[in-house]
Amino acid sequence: MSNIVVDKSKVPWWVSNVIVPLVNLTLALLVSGLFVFIAGENPIEAVKLIIYGSFGYIQGFAYTLYYTTNFIFTGLAFAVAFHCRLFNIGGEGQAYIGGLGVFLVAINLSFLPVPIVWLLAIFGAFLFGAAWAYIPAYLQSKRGSHVVITTIMFNFIASSLMIFLLVDVIRDTNQMAPHTVKLPEEIWLPSFEAFSGILGIKIRYSPLNLTFLLAIASLFFVWFLVWKTKWGYEMRAVGHNTQAAIYAGISPHKNIIIAMCISGGLAGLLGVNEILGVSHKIQAGFPAGYGFTGIAVALMGRNHPIGILPAAFLFGILYQGGSEVTFEMPNITRYMFVAVQGLIILFSGALENLFRPQIESFFVRRLNREVNA
Amino acid sequence: MVSPILELTNINKSFGHVQANKNINLKINKGTIHGIIGENGAGKSTLMSIVFGLYQANSGSIKINGKEINLRSPRDSIINGIGMVHQHFMLVENFTVLENIILGFEGETVFGEKLQKAKEDLEKLCQTYNFNIDLDATISDLSVGFRQRVEILKSLYRGAEILILDEPTGVLTPQEVDELFKILRSLKDEGKTIVLITHKLIEIMDLTSEVSVMRQGEMVGHTKTEDTSKEQLAEMMVGRSVLLRVDKKKIKKGEIIFKVNNLSVKDDLDVTRVKDVNLEICSGEILGIAGVTGNGQTELLEALSGIRKVESGSIKLFGEKISDQNNFLNPRMLKEKGLAHVPEDRQRMGLISDFKAHENLIFGYHDQEPYSKSAILNNKEITEYSNKVMQEYDVRPNSPNLITSNFSGGNQQKIILSRELNENPKVLLVGQPTRGVDIGAIEFIHQRLIDMRDKGAAILLASVELDEILSLSDRIIVMFDGKIVGEKENKNVTDRELGLLMAGVA
Incomplete structure (x- = not known):
């Protein structure tokens, strides 16, 4: 056991953060x-x-930002729930169902004016993701079933449900592969190369699209929600001290459900990027682990939007740069980068406090010396 | 001369800005019961936590039997023969007595021989000191008094020669206190050394042979118990002769505000803690509830403030039924009716210690204008208001952006009081308003409560400090075992009278 006791109030914010x-x-x-x-x-x-x-090169950078977009959504999703002390491990499943929401709205309402279709599809993604998170939230708040367990289970259920739908209900019947038909081209979200085309710069294809701006907006949204509204205030109150929240007339049940639904909704927005922005159809397994990596992004970003942005960017770099490495270095496989991610999660999550006391006490001592000198 | 079994020299310890122990010197002789007395927050518990290795002193030395030792953890202390029984017991509820005692000292991977041996040893110990404990009983089935015995037994089994007891009687009934004192005396007769931390003078006079007095982190005196008196000790503790009655105007009693009929309330473990209670509180009066902790005061306050459901009976506020067994208004609705509540346990309920001070200053009022408007918090208003009330209530440091856990207990309490009193409530429920609060702040808090009363608020005050009840209340009720066992106008009531009622003997 470490014997270093650090007076937390003396640690400057930049040391710990x-x-x-x-x-x-x-x-x-x-x-x-x-x-x-x-x-x-x-x-x-x-x-x-x-x-x-x-x-x-510009295409590579565009890929980096595309990955960053996904990580921002799933990172924020985890962070929002965490402020209510809920470990939402279900981002993966919520994103998957969110994708279903995007697709169903977009394909059925594609006759509407395009921007309205986009807005409704974004809403659909949020709503479906939120609905998928609502069930574990309800079970947690009313029955006490731990949200960690139920959200993990719901990832599996989401996966099975989507496979069933993709095989038997919404599959593109012209072919064997489990994916849907493509959405009509008019309602695709404008891609990065389309933008740069307007500016007269010609670049090759990249998956980066307008959703990136939605991700940036979500960062603001979460910051505002958590720190500037009474809802965020109540969520944090419940998270920090449920007893005190009850004393102040704040309902833990209600806030658990709100926090989880917003969390699930944010994860669902990943579907906007993947379906409205990139592949334009639902493919089996499209969330591809972003939901899980979002946990690491949130932990690294200390559950604050200002931290989540660079953390998501870092994971974007690792994803994009990593595929470059596996391409050039045959000894290094894709799985190696899964291991690298794992190490980052290990050091910034599980071993987060490994060096914290030493580092903090080092700075506290140094700063004290400066003050005394 | 024989060196003392425990000797502390120049111990210093500070937490942040607060110096909890200043240059403490203390000698404790073998085979004595040594009392350490002082008010809440005088630094007694801190000092003993240092001796037990829970905290490390900033400077100073500790000697046992004349040999200097370095205590870095409780394990070091246990090895050196120091045992401690904390205010809050460190027991695993769903383990048996035996399992709890050997915890950490099992000595073997698969239980067998050594467990048997341990059991035999413990049975012997129990017999020697008349403990009368069933080693196979599960902790959660035991009463508080027995749990405390388990803690003592645990320390003895681990070879404690010096036994530190931190406020051991706070949670006990009078009978249990007698039993405890018997055990402590027999321990002393067997040559063990006992350090008794308390703020109750009567225990010191009863039990100890030597006493040391602490005040505001300093050791202000050592004496043999037989050479001193309660009055003298009290004066040393407080630092001046004690004036405990607050000056207050004559009561202007108004209409009945709160009316409680045949109220019964259960706690979280489904035990009935409030039994058939009837009471009335009028505007302009302070009704004091006296009683030993755990006799239903907590549950009563929680039921009145809308936190806890009632089992049977009803509560009326301004003539309107707010609570019966079928439904109850939640705390927010009661707040809107002008009820404020200062909860007994500020850490558990009154505050969120990870929040900033200004966030706690609006806690429970955060959805009201001007602090928030259509769900958006108004930072400017909140900061202005925070600066204002923190100045008014002299909260130190006066920094609304500081995290609340960095304030001292007294200042945290002021944060709660300023929040709850600021809205000029018509009804005020107050639990332990001065627990862990320094003297200056106590007078301030008392004055505020009296002011509220003079303005016509109905105040219900629950406190384990008899002096507080006696100096503030207009009328006093005593709770014992969930029932009201006595009600008196506060005229010529003595603490002796109340004490007997509190003990359930009168």
């Missing part, structure tokens, strides 16, 4: 470098490839 995450991240990357080395490749070269792959 910037220095500590950076140290943890560096450690994760160092260990990852060791793996790369063991695999027989040069870690420095790998880092160069990651940086080139994610920043080096």
Whole structure:
């Protein structure tokens, strides 16, 4: 057991919120470098490839931002629930069902004016994601079934349900693969290359699209909701101290449900990016683990939108740069980057407090010395 | 000369800005019962936590039998023969007595021989000191008094020569206190050393042979118990002769505000804690509830404030039924009717310690104008209001953006009081308003309550501090075992009279 006792009130905010995450991240990357080395490749070269792959050329950068979009949604989803002390592990399933919402709205209402279709589809994504989170939330608040357990189960249920729908109900009957027909082209969200085309710059295809702006807007939305409204205030009150919330006349039941629904809704927005923006159809398994990685993004970002943005960006870099590395370095497989992600989660999540006391007491001592000198 | 079994020299300890212990020197002789007395927040518990290795002192030395030792954790202390019984018991509820005692000292992977041996040893210990405990009973089935015995037994089994008891009688009934004192005396006769932390003078006079007095983090005196008196000790504790009656105007009693009929309330474990209680509170009066902790006061306050459902009976506020067994108004609705509530346990209920001070200052009122408008919090208004009330109530430091847990207990209490009193409530429920609050703040808080009364508020005051009840109340009721066992106008009532009622003997 560590004997270092740090007076929390003396720790400057930037030490706990910037220095500590950076140290943890560096450690994760160092260990990852060791793996790369063991695999027989040069870690420095790998880092160069990651940086080139994610920043080096405009298409690569667009891919980075596309991944970032998804991570912002799922990271925010986890963070909102966490402020009410709910561990929503179900982002994956909520995103999956959210995709169904986008698709159903878009395909059935495609006759409406395009911007209205978009708005309704976004609403559909949010609503479906929220509805999928509502059931575990209800079970938690009324029956006490732990949300961690139920949301994990609901990921499996979502997956099975979607496979059933994709195979038997909404499959594109002209072919065997489990995916739907494509949405009509008029209602696709404008892509990045379409924008740059207007500006006269010609670039190759990338999946980046208008949803990126929706993600940025969501960051503001969550910040405003959690810190500037009475709803966020009540959610945080319930999360920190349920007893006190009851004393103040704040209903824990209601707030658990609100927090989970907003969380599920945000995860559902991933469907906007994937379906309205990129593939224009529902494919089996499209959330592809973004829901889970969102947990790491939120933890790294300390559940604050200002932290989630860089954390999502970092994971975007790893995804995009990582695929560049696997392309150039045959010894490094895709799974290696899953391991790198795992290490980041390990160091910034599970081992978050490994070095925190030492780092914090180091800075407190230093700063005190400066004050006394 | 024999060196004392425990010797502390120049112990200093501070938490943030607060210095809890200043240059403490203390010698405790073997085979004595040594009392450490002081008000709430005088630093007694901190000092003993240092001796038990829970905290590390900033400076100073600790010697046991003349040998300097370094205590970095409770384990070190246990090895050195120090045992501690905390105010809040450290027991695993669903384990048996035996399992709790050997916890951490099992000595083998698969229970067998050693467990048997432990059991035999414990039975012997129980016999020596007349503990009368069933080792196979589950903790959750035991009464508080027995749980405390388990804690004592645990320390003894681990080889404690010095036994520290932190406010051991706060949660006990008078009979249980007698039993405890018997056990402590027999421990002393067997040569054990006992350190008794308390703020109750009567226990010191009863039990101890030597006493040390602490005040505001300092050791202000040591004496043999036989050479001193209650009055003298009280003066040392407070630092001046004690004036406990607050000056207040003559009562201007108005109409009945709160009317409680045949009220029964159960706690979370489904035990009936309030039994058939009837009471009335009028505007302009302070009704004091005296009683030992755990005799139903908590549940009564919670039922009156709309936090807890009632089992049977009814509660009327301004003649309107707010609560019976079928439905009850929630705290927010009651707030709108002008009811304010200062809960007994500020950490558990009154505040969110991770929130900033200004967030706690609007807690429960956050959805009212001007603090929020159509669901959006109005930061400017909240900050202005926070600055204003923090100044008015002299909350230190006066920084609305500081996280609440960084304030001292007294200042946290002021945050709650300023919030609850600011709206000029017509009815005020107050539980333990000065628990853990320093003297200056106590006078301030008392004055505020009297002011509210003079303005015509109906006030219900529950406190375990008899002095507080006696100095503030116009009328006093005593609760014992969930029932009201006595009601008196506060004229010439003595604490002795109340004490007997509280003990359930009168």
